[in-house]
Amino acid sequence: MGNSELTLMFGLAYLLVGCAVGGLLHRFGHSGATTASALVVWPMLLSLIGEAPAPYVAGGPFTERIEATFASLCEALGDPAAGEAAWDDEVEPLRSALVAADHRIAFVDRLLGDGGDCTPAAAHTQLSEARTRAAAEIEDVLTGVVELRLQVGLLALAGNTVSVREQLRAFHARARALAEVSDLAAG
Secondary structure: OOHHHHHHHHHHHHHHHHHHHHHHHHHOOOOHHHHHHHHHHHHHHHHHOOOOOOOOOOOOOOHHHHHHHHHHHHHHHHOHHHOOOOOHHHHHHHHHHHHHHHHHHHHHHHHHHHOHHHOOHHHHHHHHHHHHHHHHHHHHHHHHHHHHHHHHHHHHHHOOHHHHHHHHHHHHHHHHHHHHHHHHHHO
């Protein structure tokens, strides 16, 4: 057997092992790009066999605070002493709107972090400023929701549901404004 035949045989064996590694990576849920790259660089990908890729986490910088704030509010609203007002249909849409805004901020954070040197400075600055304004708005609404929880205590003592409902409507308007601003920026 000559050198060229031996080289061809080793090259074919290398590609076959790459196919096998790619198949295993695909079975464990890795992306098509990772799977295809196994044909060429399979020795570097062997450590990925047997482990699933890290799941994509869509949460943003406010995820934990949003969940904790609304869990606390729902706990207060669910207390029998708070009265019998049904708030779920008003609270959940507000929480969902804030979660959506938080996801958009996380997306912008990824864009700002991955921009590298090719991003024009003006566009980077504009996006960064818009992100700062959106984050401040989420902070303000979350602070207001914490205050709303205290108003539920006043509701239990005084029975005035109007002020709580007005606050919820105001927060809904602010959350809608966050969504509209992002729609305008995208359009």
